[in-house]
Every structure is written in structure tokens, then in C-alpha cells.
Amino acid sequence: MKQPIQPQVVAPITLALYNLEPNVAVLNFDRLKFKYCQSSESSMSEEQWDMAELEYRRYLSLKCFYPDVSLVPSKAVDELWHAHILDTQAYARDCQQVFGYFLHHFPYFGIHGKEDYNKLVTAFGETIALYEQHFGPYPKAWKQEAARCEDHACHAPSACACRSPGACK
Numbered sequence: 001m002k003q004p005i006q007p008q009v010v011a012p013i014t015l016a017l018y019n020l021e022p023n024v025a026v027l028n029f030d031r032l033k034f035k036y037c038q039s040s041e042s043s044m045s046e047e048q049w050d051m052a053e054l055e056y057r058r059y060l061s062l063k064c065f066y067p068d069v070s071l072v073p074s075k076a077v078d079e080l081w082h083a084h085i086l087d088t089q090a091y092a093r094d095c096q097q098v099f100g101y102f103l104h105h106f107p108y109f110g111i112h113g114k115e116d117y118n119k120l121v122t123a124f125g126e127t128i129a130l131y132e133q134h135f136g137p138y139p140k141a142w143k144q145e146a147a148r149c150e151d152h153a154c155h156a157p158s159a160c161a162c163r164s165p166g167a168c169k
Helices: 012-018 030-037 046-065 075-086 088-098 114-135
Strands: none
Touching (some): 012 046, 030 075, 046 075
């Protein structure tokens, strides 16, 4: 069962400024941030992390607000989602706290033919519309950077619809 947070835990400015769902606002990503920004495995700057983390929190908030809508993450959000999932205990605990159930990741959306791809494009458009309704303008840099996992098209559409890295000419 979803466990509500204690209201005094969340700084009111955080919720007001970013319109985050309260349980999402208090998730602790410090260990992930250290791993990806400061450890020998670091792959991004703290500024890049902070921006992506805010967008991941917004994505999770949208999942709370619209649990039955197929939302499509940007590439940066998908990278943080993958990182979060890899800490299986924390991810399972966080999902329980935020959603009351385990939020599964489905990396095959849009790869099963043109009709499936069109559904992906539509879902990405709906994601952007809901994002803008709650958080303001969608980051321009990420509209063309919608999620594509390393070796396959994971989520959102891009200019290349072939779904095979390096195959587009």
C-alpha cells in the first residue's frame, strides 16, 4: 500500500516551484548522483545530473497524476530511470512509497511495426502536452532527444524510425 509522506518533510518551496507530487519530491537519489557524477563510474556533470533528476522527478510525478496514461520519457529521463532500476532495493521501495506498486519499464514500445511506432509518437505528444500543462514548456533540447536505449529504440520517437542504430542514412 502507498505510504503517504509526512508533510513537514517536504520544503513547500520545492513543491510550489516544481509542482512535484509530494512522495516524488522526497525521493533520495544522493547515492545515484554520487555514482554517476563523482565515482570512478561517473558519466555526467553534477549540472547535467541535477537537470535530468528534476525531469525524472517530473516524469514520476506525471505517472502519479496519470497512472493509466502511457508516458514516454526523454533520453535523459530514461537514463536516470535505468540507473534507478539498477538499485533494485531502492527502486522497489521507492515505487511502493510513490505508487503503491512496482512501476515496470517496458522498453519495446514502438518497435513492432508502423502502427506501434505511431502509437509511440502519439504517446510522446501526449506526454509533452501533460508535461507542459503541469510544468511549463518542455525542454527544447530534449524534444529530439527522446529516449532510445543503447542498442535499440527504447521509448520515444526520433528522426530515425528504422529502429536499428547506425542503419539510418
